[in-house]
Structures are given as C-alpha cells and as structure tokens.
Amino acid sequence: MTDGTEPGFIELAEVAKAFQVRRKAGRLRRSRHEVRAVDGISFTVGRGEMVGYIGPNGAGKSTTIKMLTGILVPSSGRIRVAGIDPSRERTRLARRMGVVFGQRTTLWWDLPLRDSYELVRRMYRVPYDTYRKNLDRCVELLDLGPLLATPVRQLSLGQRMRGDIAAALLHDPEVLYLDEPTIGLDVISKARVRDFLREVNASLGTTVLLTTHDLTDIEQLCRRVMVIDHGRLVYDGGLAGLHEVGESERTLVVDLAREMAPIEGVPGARTVKVEGPRQWLAFPASQSAAPVVAAVAERWPLVDLSVREPDIEDVIARMYTGRAE
C-alpha cells in the first residue's frame, strides 16, 4: 500500500442509475415511468481524501453510495474502486471497504456489542492482533469501553452509531462510506464522531466519503465537497469555492455614534438593515472587507464594527433552489 493520496482511487465516469417506477394512471392502468436517480455523474477521489457528498433529500446521494458498494448496478457509465468494478466483484471489494448507514445497523440486536465485533472479525478474517489493536483504538477514541458488554438494543442512538462506526473499521478498510453518520445525534455525540473520523483519516489514511445533511460535518471534516442535486453534480471543489458559486455575501455590521439614515454610496455594498445606531451592509463574499470598512469610516462616525462570514447553509439552500427552476 502506498501512503499519501493517489489519484483515482474512486473513479466514476458518466454514471447513471434509472429506476422503473409504476404509477397509477386511471383505475386499473399503470403507467411505467422512469426516474433518473443519478443522471450522469463523474468524479474521482484520491486515496486518503475525505470528501463530503451533500444534496437535498432524493438528490441521489444514497444511490451513489449503493453503487460504490456494489449493491446497485449502474444503468450506464463506469465505476472503479481500487481498480475493482464494485457490482461485479462485490464480495472481493467488501473486504476492503467499510460502510455505515446512519439509519441501518449491522450490529446484532439482542447480543452484546462485543459479540457483533467477534462476528465481524471472523467474517472479514481479521488476524487476531490486528483486530485487538483496531478494537482497542476504537474503544478508546469512541469511548466504547462501558458498552462492550451491553446488548445493542439497550444502546442509545449515539452509542449505537459509535458502535456501528467501530464495526465498519475493525478490518482496516481502505475506504469508508458513511451515509449520514451524525443523523439524530446530539451535539456531544456528533463532536465525538467527527473527532474520530478526522483521526482515522489522518492517522490511517483511510479514504472517507460521507453524505450528510449537517453542514457542520462538512465544515469540520472535509476540504472538498461535492454537491448533488436532481442526480447531477452541481459543485465539486473546496468549501471556500462554494461561496463564489453560490454568490454568497458577507455582512459588515457597523455601530455608528448615533441613529442615522441608512448608509448609501459605498461601492459594492448595500445596506440591508438598520436598527438604531447599528446598520448591516451586505457585500460579495469574494470581495475584500477593507475598502468597504474604509469607505464607511471615512464618511460616517464609526464606533465599532464586525464582519460576519456567510452561512454555508444559506449558500447551499440557494444552490438547491436556484436549480429547482
């Protein structure tokens, strides 16, 4: 195994997946109807990358993950993970990947957590010392120690999720797919899961692809983000670049010496709100704040100021609605 990133560990070329859906059309007639869940997606992910995959419900995120794991065959296009066609050699690939579906569990419901891990060890034929080492690390970082003897049905959602993530990592997978790993978790559990994923990616070089609705996951974990909407990739790049694409705005909040009429005539900025002596000015996120601040300070009695970064959620919400015609 090489370390560092290696281009094209995961490769998708013009991948599409269409489903046949039957719809009622009249009393007895059913019309066949094609739904293109994924509609021509291409991207590559290098080994060791940690990529966020986001989009609104029904955008095609889970369908993509299912194709990457080999449990769905694409209708067209080409997929390679570590050079393997997932749907053709599902079992061979299964030994090299870990999968966590936030809303499904792979753990044995009635048995203690430890028993599920023993089964994973045998299923993936993990040598005992590797298993021991991986389990110890997961137990320590995910704080599973007190839970190992607890039957899974008695675990809370956050505990179960940590248990599931550990189960997906015991066999040293080269790639980890996480489908909404923080869904339904409280703030502390989310933070713990994120810390753990960051640690796994950094110290083991595990390639991570995660879908989420929680953009904090992306902000804290991923340098690269892919946005999918209506089955198409609408953005692939750094988090910062999202702001440009999403035409997001930063806000300059100024406190003036007294109540005044709305500030006007500052190049590139417009006043969006006035509340007593405080005023809010919006300007493009791509533009520097300095000339705006200078222009205000020159002509108005400025007491205090602050700059607010655009909210990533707003940016993405604008992207989705912008495409919904």
Add this chain to the structure above:
Amino acid sequence: MFWHRTAGGGAVGGAVALYAAVARGGFRRYATYRTATAAGVFTNTVFGCLIAYTFQALWHERPHLGGYDQAQALTFVWVGQALLATVALTMGGGFHEEMQERIRSGDIAVDLYRPADLQLWWLAADLGRAGFQLLGRGVLPMVAGALLFDLALPASPLLWAAFLASVALAVTVSFALRYLVALSGFWLLDSSGVAVLSGLAAMFFSGTLLPLRVFPGTFGEVVRMLPWSSAHQVPADVLLGRYPGLGLLGALAFQAGWAAVLLAAGRLLQAAATRKVVVQGG
C-alpha cells in the same frame, strides 16, 4: 495499512469458524430471553396435555389407528410439542419474521455487501436458535409429558442419536421452507400472508394435527412424501422405532434429500432476489 489475508487455516476453516460463531450467537440471543422461554415451556406443556387427552379419546375409540398404540400416539404428541419451537415451521418464532422485516425496511441491503453468504448466515443462526429451543423449550415439556402420561420412549441410545440427527434435518428442511417464504417478500413486499398460509399447510402436512400414517390410500402416500413430513412425522417415527434396520438411514436420507432440494431452490430464488435488488434497487 495492509490488506489482510487469512492468517492460515484456509478459506474453508475460516468459513466454518464464522458460521459456527453465527450459530453460537443464534443460540445465545434466544438464551437471553428467560421469561419468554419459561412462558413457552408452560404453553407447550398445556397444549401438549390438551392434544394428548384428545388423542387418548381418539385412540380409545380406534385403537391402533395408523399402526400406533396409545402410548406411541401420546409420544407422537409430545415429540410434536417438544419440536414445535425448535422446528418453528407452524407457529413462527424463527428467523423469518426478522428477515421479512429486513426485506421490508431495506436493511437487507446492509447484509448484501458483507462478505458472507446470506443463506448460510441465516441457516447457521437458525440452527443455533433451534439448538437453544430444543434444550430450553423441548426437554421440559417432554419430561412433563412422560411424567403425566404413559409414553413409549425407546431405551436404545442408537434410536435417540438417530432422533437427534432427524431433528437437525427437520430444522434444516423447515429453515429451507421458511427461507423461500421470506424471500417471497422481495416481490410481494409483505410476505406475512404467505407465512400464514405456509404455517397452516405445515400444521396439517407435518403430521402435527394427526399423524400422516393415519391417512389411507393415495392421499396418505402423497402427504408422507411431501417435505413437511420431515418436520414432525419423520422424527417422531424415528424415535418410535418405526423404521427398522436400514429404513432408519432411508428416513434420514429422505429428510436430507428434501433439505438439499429446498436449499438449492432457496439459492436460486436468492440469486433472483439479489439481481432484482441490485438492478432495480429493491
């Protein structure tokens, strides 16, 4: 990071160890529900008594019905009660409700990407479950039956050993039938209707309602050849010594044959179901 291979022992040994661990898990998960087991023992004993009194009345009127004397007929009843939860063909309580639920909810997709065979996995888990049910819910009702009624239990250890082998095959045949029922959920979405039908059919065709040897003529011949007879009729007859000499091997071969045919059918259906999920997304 390294991609680990089997640490010696070979693929077959690894697979055996895996499914043995799955079977142990199946045993233990049922062992955790002690109250349910106690309630089950009580129910089986009560029902055993009711059916035993019915059979007693019947055999009083018609002695040697189906070639059984009264003690043998009562033994047939109690073998049925001891095997009810173990074989789990008529009343449910095995793996298939769980598998049905996983198909319905789509969780079955999680099972598909694991490097393990779906059918062997569930079979191992069900054999483990059956092992627990035989000890937990089979032995006590049988003892109760033997204390309350005059039974015809054999002294020969060979017959008991053959009986245990026959029970293991009964569970396997039952599993194979229930696996087909559960897999139908891939097409029907809800297979509980099929499960009820299958349970009703099994109630009659396994001999639980009346021993199949009671039915004369072609009908009797046919029902005794069907797979369901493996679930109650054959193990009971094995214990009662109704298969003299090499007939004992014939009886076990009959069960094994049905197990092989039905498991193969399950594999075909599983392949079709997997194709359906993988291509159509369930």
